[in-house]
Amino acid sequence: MFEQIERSDEAVRQLEAVVPAYQEVYAEPPYRESPQDAVDFLLRARRQATRDGFRLILARAANELVGFSFGYWLPADTSWWSAVQEPLGEVFVKESGRRTFNVAELAVRRPWRRQGIAAELHRRLISGLDAERITLTMRPESEAAPAQRAYAAWGYQNVGRARHGDTSPAYDVMVLSMR
């Protein structure tokens, strides 16, 4: 039911099959993304697939793709923390390329929710990594309660707010300590 892909070329091939699931999930509120956003997702995800440590986990039920998650190491020269509005301190934001693993995507299609699929995708995504911490961003509580509940249940803590660009909505920046 779960498949793990770490080779970039294979991931790039498989990401195409993820697009319909992405489009379905993110057409929902609060995201209300357009078909063009799904095209942008694929372009972004293909670039992310070449990042150090990229790992893609797929969940299938009866051969249908029902959920996916992927992530990679934050590089030493990442701008990830500079998007956070709150001051985090020099030591906190210092990256080595092997300090922090970024969960870039996690989604489960609506009919398969509340069956522990996201929990298993997340568990597999970060399993065996010698990371000090895991980080991700999510929309605030009022907008994305299931994601907020899930990450809180798994031990993530909010370290601040960030925007991915000038027109981007605000995101909560979350960190899960592995030590």
Ligand SMILES: CC(C)(COP(=O)(O)OP(=O)(O)OC[C@H]1O[C@@H](n2cnc3c(N)ncnc32)[C@H](O)[C@@H]1OP(=O)(O)O)[C@@H](O)C(=O)NCCC(=O)NCCS
């Ligand atoms: C967030 C999401 C991935 C959760 O997927 P899921 O497979 O339903 O999650 P799980 O069944 O593994 O649930 C894990 C825990 O999250 C919490 N949770 C998940 N959905 C919840 C909901 N609707 N209400 C309250 N708590 C919820 C619970 O603590 C749950 O554990 P429990 O079922 O043992 O109580 C899914 O709702 C989704 O794809 N949402 C849209 C996309 C999205 O927001 N992705 C995250 C972007 S950062």
